[in-house]
Amino acid sequence: MxxxxxxGANKSIGFETARQLAQQGIYVYLGSRDLGKGIAAVSQLRSEGLINVEAIQLDVTDDASVEHARAAIGKKTKVLDILINNAGIYGGYPQxxxxxxxxxxxAAYDAxxxxxxxxxxxxxxxxxxSAEPRIVNVSSSQGSITLHSDPAYKYYDYKGAVYLSSKAALNMYTVVLAYELKGSNFRVNAVCPGYTKTDFNGHRGPGSVDVAAKRIVKYALIGNDxxxxxxxxxxxxxxxxxxxx
Incomplete structure (x- = not known):
């Protein structure tokens, strides 16, 4: 398996991503900053018959928390096939x-x-x-400098110096990471789930978490080609x- x-998988897009991966028969470690919320999320999935899920406490802004999560998962498995870096914040206002x-x-860059x-x-x-290691960095088209330089871009007027620049930085990290892992079976990509209705944006997005998660899962499951x-x-x-x- x-x-x-x-x-960041205890709610919204991260939670739905965990659900869809579990539905594919993958054993999913569900990272949550608040372990109680993570356990509640796992209980919800298990009530749906998805027993291949487990909560892991993780605060991505805390070195000790990350080290503890690595140790905890390392005691359970020697191989990790998929890493989805979904946790993130908007950064508050003003932007x-x-x-x-x-x-x-x-704060935004730290997360x-x-x-x-x-x-x-x-x-x-x-x-x-892993024979097919996959890393998906959940980004945003808002981090595209090309698009945000184009007045024809539909979100051109949705500017925000904090969030947008953090996603642009994440995108560059993705490029460099993929370059350093070239020639291997690693597949490393940045994926925008789309403008989705979640508490992240005050439920203003038109998209659904189901569609957003499908876009992420698609690149988590691509072949070595x-x-x-x-x-x-x-x-x-x-x-x-x-x-x-």
Missing amino acids: KTAFVT EALNATIDQFK NVYGVVRVTQAFMDLLKK GPTGKFFSEENNPETGEIAW
């Missing part, structure tokens, strides 16, 4: 370049960028033991999914 670790505070930037680095580096040894080092947003490119950085 393949194994997967999904960060204007001239008004956002340094503390906002620090959205440094958190991904912490978790990825901590679990790399388990991933390297699949793409790597790419940026996908099916919301913005329904034909091939790939969008410009």
Whole structure:
């Protein structure tokens, strides 16, 4: 049975991603900053007959928490096949370049960028033991500098210096990580789930968590002949999914 670790998986898109992976017969470690909420999420999935799920306490902004999660999962499995870096924050308001505070930037980068680095580096040894290791960094088309430089982009006026720049930084990390793992069976991609109705955005998005999770799971399950080092947003490119950085 393949194994997967999904960060920030106790609710919304992360929870639905964990559900869909479990439905595929994958054993899913469900990362949650609040272990109680993680356990409640696992109970919900088990009530649906998905017994191949387990809660793991994880705060991606805390080195000790990441190390503890790695140790806990390492006691249960010697191989991790899929890592989905889903945990993240918006960063609060204001988001204007001239008004956002340094503390906002620090908090957003700690979760959205440094958190991904912490978790990825901590679990790399388990991933390297997989025959088909997959890393999906949950990004946003809002992190595309190309799109946000184009007045024709449908979200062109949805600017936010904190969140957008953190996702642009995550995208570059994805590119470099994929480059360093080239020539192996690793497939590392950034995936935008789309503008989805969740508490992350005050339930303003038009998309559903079901569709958003499907977009993430798709790249978690690609074969060894699949793409790597790419940026996908099916919301913005329904034909091939790939969008410009």
